[in-house]
Amino acid sequence: MGNQIVVPFGPQHPVLPEPIHLDLVLEDERVVEAVPTIGYVHRGLEKLVEKRDYKDYVLIAERICGICSFTHSVTYCNAIERIMGIEVPARAQFIRTIWMEYSRMHSHLLWLGLTADAMGFENLFMNAWRLREEILDDMEATTGGRVIQGSCKVGGIRRDISDDKLGEMVDHLKKIRPLLEESNRIFTHDQTVRHRMRGLGVLSKEDAWDLGAVGPTARGSGCDMDVRSSGYSAYGELGFKPVVFTHGDCLDRCLVRSEEVLAAVDLVERAVAKMPDGPIEEKVKGNPDGEYFAFSEQPRGECMHYIKANGKKNIVRHRVRTPTLTNIPPLVKMLEGIEMADVPVVVLTIDPCIGCAER
Amino acid sequence: MIEQKHTITEIAVTDLLKKTGECHEKGHRLVQIGCTPLGDCYEINYTFTTSWDFESLRITVNDGDKIPSISGIYWGAFIYENEIHDLFGLTVTDINVDFQGHLIETRIPSPFKNAPPVTKVKKGGDA
Amino acid sequence: MSYITKSPWIIHYDGSSCNGCDIEVLACLTPLYDLERFGIVNTGNPKHADVFLITGGINEQSRAVVKNTYEQMPDPKVVVAIGICAATGGVFRECYNIMGGVDKVIPVDVYVPGCAARPESIIDGVVSALGILEEKRAKMAEKGGKKQ
Ligand code: SF4
Numbered sequence: 001m002g003n004q005i006v007v008p009f010g011p012q013h014p015v016l017p018e019p020i021h022l023d024l025v026l027e028d029e030r031v032v033e034a035v036p037t038i039g040y041v042h043r044g045l046e047k048l049v050e051k052r053d054y055k056d057y058v059l060i061a062e063r064i065c066g067i068c069s070f071t072h073s074v075t076y077c078n079a080i081e082r083i084m085g086i087e088v089p090a091r092a093q094f095i096r097t098i099w100m101e102y103s104r105m106h107s108h109l110l111w112l113g114l115t116a117d118a119m120g121f122e123n124l125f126m127n128a129w130r131l132r133e134e135i136l137d138d139m140e141a142t143t144g145g146r147v148i149q150g151s152c153k154v155g156g157i158r159r160d161i162s163d164d165k166l167g168e169m170v171d172h173l174k175k176i177r178p179l180l181e182e183s184n185r186i187f188t189h190d191q192t193v194r195h196r197m198r199g200l201g202v203l204s205k206e207d208a209w210d211l212g213a214v215g216p217t218a219r220g221s222g223c224d225m226d227v228r229s230s231g232y233s234a235y236g237e238l239g240f241k242p243v244v245f246t247h248g249d250c251l252d253r254c255l256v257r258s259e260e261v262l263a264a265v266d267l268v269e270r271a272v273a274k275m276p277d278g279p280i281e282e283k284v285k286g287n288p289d290g291e292y293f294a295f296s297e298q299p300r301g302e303c304m305h306y307i308k309a310n311g312k313k314n315i316v317r318h319r320v321r322t323p324t325l326t327n328i329p330p331l332v333k334m335l336e337g338i339e340m341a342d343v344p345v346v347v348l349t350i351d352p353c354i355g356c357a358e359r
Numbered sequence: 360m361i362e363q364k365h366t367i368t369e370i371a372v373t374d375l376l377k378k379t380g381e382c383h384e385k386g387h388r389l390v391q392i393g394c395t396p397l398g399d400c401y402e403i404n405y406t407f408t409t410s411w412d413f414e415s416l417r418i419t420v421n422d423g424d425k426i427p428s429i430s431g432i433y434w435g436a437f438i439y440e441n442e443i444h445d446l447f448g449l450t451v452t453d454i455n456v457d458f459q460g461h462l463i464e465t466r467i468p469s470p471f472k473n474a475p476p477v478t479k480v481k482k483g484g485d486a
Numbered sequence: 487m488s489y490i491t492k493s494p495w496i497i498h499y500d501g502s503s504c505n506g507c508d509i510e511v512l513a514c515l516t517p518l519y520d521l522e523r524f525g526i527v528n529t530g531n532p533k534h535a536d537v538f539l540i541t542g543g544i545n546e547q548s549r550a551v552v553k554n555t556y557e558q559m560p561d562p563k564v565v566v567a568i569g570i571c572a573a574t575g576g577v578f579r580e581c582y583n584i585m586g587g588v589d590k591v592i593p594v595d596v597y598v599p600g601c602a603a604r605p606e607s608i609i610d611g612v613v614s615a616l617g618i619l620e621e622k623r624a625k626m627a628e629k630g631g632k633k634q
Contacts, residue, residue, distance in 0.1 A: 035456070041502040042463050042545060044583040051580055063577055066506025066602060110509060113516075129516035147506045148602045211435040212389050230411050293365055293406065293413060306393055306404070321391040329435030332456075353505065 004032065009343060020354050022347070026340060034335040034343075036328055041354050046318050053313040054080060054288060055154050061305070064320060065356040066147045067110065068298040070103045072305075073152040076318075078232065079294035079307040080154050086284060090234070090276040092156040097234040098169075098271050099143065099151065100296075101264040106135045107299035108257040108264075111351045112183070115254060118344045119196050127183055134176050138169050156281025166272045173265050180265070184258040187251075197250035201334040201346035204248055213330040215301020215323045216256040217350045221248035227297035238270045253349045287313050298323055300351050322356035365413040367404070372418050372426065375405075379416065379429045382407045387414065389429075392439035394447050401447060405429070420449065430455040493525035494616055497535035499555055501588060502578075503542025506602035507569035511539055514612075519605045521612060532558040537615055538565045539608075543575040543584040544591050556592045562622035564595040564615045569603045576601055 009022040025033040048060050061076035062069045074096050081088055113128035136146050142161050143149040151158050161169075187193055203213065208221035218225055219242060226242035228235045243259040245252035289311035295304050301323030309315040327350045334346055370378055387407035395402045403426070405416040420426060426443075428451050430436040437456040444451055445463045500508050514521045515528055529535055532555045544552060556565070567588045570576035575586045588594050595618050598611035 038463060041500065041542070042547070042583050043502050043543070043578045044581040045578060047582060048578075048580060060577055063504040063506070063601075066504045066509060069504075069506065126517050129513065130518060133513070133516075133518045146602065146604065147509060148504075209388050210433070212433070293415075302390075304391055304406075306391075306395075308395055316397075317395040319393040319395070321393065325438060326391070326435065328438050354500075356505075 003027070007340070020347075020352060022335075022343075024335075024340065024343065029339050029341070031335050031338055031340065031343065034332050036332065038328075038354065043359065045359050046320065049315050049318045051314075054309070054315050055284070057315070057318070058153055059150060061318075061320075062148060062150065062152070064322070064359055065353055067107045067353060068103060068300065068303070068356065069147060070099050070143075070149050070152065071296055071298040071303065072320075073149075074100060074233065075294050075296040075298075075303055075305045076307075077152055077154050078296065079292045079305045080288050080309075082292045082294065083288040083290040083307065083309060084154075084284070084286065086155050086282050088156055088282060089279045091160075091278045092280045092282075093234045094271050094275050095157055095161055095280065096152065097238070098161075098268050099139070099149065100233065101267050101271075102135055102139050104299045105261050105264045106132050106139065107351075108261045109135065111257060111299075111348075112187070112254070112261075115345070115348050118348050119193065121193070124183065124186055131176060131179055131183065134172070138172060141165070142169070153281070155284040156279075158281075160280045163275075166275060170269055170272050173268060177262070177265055180261055184262070187254050187258050193254075194251060197254060197345065197349075198247075200250045200342055201338060201349060202247070202249045203330055203334050205246075207333055208248065208330060211330045211333060212326040213301075214326055215298070215351075216253055216260070217301065217327050217330060219244050220253035220256045220349075222246040225302070227295045227302050230295070232296060234271060235267075237274060238267050240267065250345060250349045257351075287311050288315060300324060300353055300356070301327065303356075320356075320359055322353070322359070324350070324353045324356050327352070364411070365415065367415045367417055369417045369419070372420060372424065375416065375418055376427055376429065376432070379405065379432050382414065382416075383432050385409070389433040389436060392429075392436060392443065394443050394449070396447065401449065403443070422448070424449070426451045428452060428454045492536075493527065494536040494619060495527045495529045495534050496521075496537040496539055496612070497529055497532050497555065497559070498539045498541075499548075499552060501540055501542035501548050501552060501572060502545040502584065503569060503571050507541040507571065507600075510602050510605050511541060511568060511608060514605045514608050519609060521609060524613065524616065526612070532556075533560065535559050536563055536619055537612065538563060538592075539568055539612070540565065540588050541568045541572055543571045543578055543586060544588060545583045545585065549585065549591055552588070552591050562619055562626055564619045564622070565592055566596045566598060566611050566615045567594045568598045568608055568611065570599065570601045573597045573599070 005026050007024045007026055009024050021037040023035040024031050045060055058073050062073040064072045109128045109132040113125040116124035140146050143151040203221045205222040208218045208223050224244050228240045243256050245255050288309035291308040293306050303323055304321040306319040307315055308317040331350050387409055390406040390408050393404050400419050400421050403418050407414045428440055437454050440451040440454050443449055498511055567573055572588045575584045578584045596611045596615045598607050600607055
């Protein structure tokens with residue numbers, strides 16, 4: 001039995017792009033307990049609903065996080081549209097879906113890169129980010145923004161994508177698909193990666209469910225849960241199937257994401273093939289009155305926007321439950337009993353997005 | 360699209376632990392706990408689900424009321440309960456991992472505590 | 487900036503940004519934009535760093551961290567505030583927890599505009615910061631020379 005010592009981890013830490021603080025209680029090299037502290041990025045933007053009207057607030061909702069930005073704005077709009085009974089035109093739904101999948105691709109590639117970096121695999125990091133730039137190019141060409149798009153609005157979208165451009169996007173994806181597959185192969189076949197991550201930070205299926213894990217963290221543990229299966233936006237018409245792995249360790253959480261990148265490419269291709277014609281927005285009149293819980297699947301997992309409105313132009317309450325927040329309890333469980341040197345890798349495998357978690 | 364059903368049941372604070380326990384036995388997972396300040400009281404939603412049917416237990420509390428923690432049933436609930444304590448200034452008793460108000464440190468204590476001014480000040484000021 | 491005598495190292499901290507600017511900073515270091523061609527290396531240790539890149543406004547908890555990091559950096563040092571948030575608080579300036587831009591806590595040398603700041607403008611900002619760094623270094627050398 002060694003003595004217990006407390007080692008602070010973060011907030012400013014080389015492997016963390018964002019600040020989160022963990023107090024690690026160690027016994028020799030093993031973590032006995034991890035106590036997280038957040039709040040370094042807390043802005044309090046939910047309270048801004050009092051100052052911005054519900055249409056302008058879309059832009060704030062988008063800035064909850066710069067990675068899942070587009071999905072946040074869509075979820076917010078979904079909630080408002082549900083309360084007001086607005087039918088969003090099919091073309092807008094399809095284009096929203098395409099952009100959401102592009103967000104997923106860029107987010108997962110970003111994450112794969114960061115994980116590779118945490119393992120000390122610099123080359124893979126650079127490679128993943130190079131591929132990500134290809135995705136961002138199309139994102140920028142169609143929305144005008146690389147990470148913050150500002151393209152979603154209540155009732156539809158701001159910009160249409162021309163059919164020519166849609167074709168080009170599919171061609172481009174076809175071209176980078178082999179590159180994506182190759183970088184995935186590194187995760188599935190490389191000995192060092194497997195050795196580093198197999199059996200590390202295991203989260204059992206029961207624990208994942210009970211502690212409220214969502215997204216790739218839950219799907220890596222064998223829980224088949226993905227809000228996209230419920231078919232919001234255009235997912236219902238694209239034959240969506242969730243990617244599920246069963247070991248519950250770091251490697252499987254990686255594999256879920258790397259597979260999802262390819263699945264996203266497929267979804268975009270199918271969406272383009274089925275793209276309906278028509279208007280891209282619906283006129284919005286009046287103010288919302290009522291409440292709604294809107295769910296969506298972000299790159300990091302299930303996200304919930306709760307809106308309560310009372311017929312004024314400022315809504316009463318906007319509550320965001322982001323995937324990272326519910327993934328923190330599972331993370332604390334995963335960290336128990338692992339070695340100090342593995343902490344960065346395990347923390348990264350839940351894909352923490354602190355900007356989201358603290359709003 | 361599969362319509363997401365959402366049933367909201369209003370319950371008394373004293374029933375909270377019993378009802379939550381029932382949800383746990385049915386194999387529900389905890390989706391979230393969220394609080395809404397309503398001017399004179401607070402509404403707290405505990406959302407559970409198994410698939411696409413969501414179920415919310417709703418309690419209404421006032422400033423100074425004590426809310427029992429459900430973290431004994433759902434271990435992960437501590438994160439939401441500490442959040443409610445820090446942002447709304449409500450007291451949650453017996454949380455398994457109690458941060459004592461240090462989970463989210465804010466410049467002004469309990470910023471969401473009072474009701475949003477719009478509901479009071481801007482009466483009729485609807486544009 | 488004609489040339490730089492020393493390879494400048496940067497350190498990056500996220501004040502309370504939305505991540506948008508944050509990942510653009512990281513994107514600058516990767517193959518397409520490749521900030522490393524200026525000899526720049528990203529470090530996690532403030533004691534090694536010359537340039538402090540900071541994204542996002544300052545809130546209650548990050549204030550001390552930012553200050554601390556800044557104070558640990560050896561002189562001469564420059565601070566680059568990236569994004570509107572870091573300049574003024576941006577869209578979040580009215581939030582109860584945001585104190586405002588980075589210059590409320592530490593002196594800022596270069597402001598990079600944009601929400602999110604584009605990698606091109608970040609590179610531009612960093613390169614101008616390198617010029618300022620050289621000036622500061624020259625000034626320090628002058629002062630040091632006089633003393634001796
Ligand atoms: S300037 Fe914009 S993109 Fe950058 S951190 Fe602020 S809100 Fe996010």
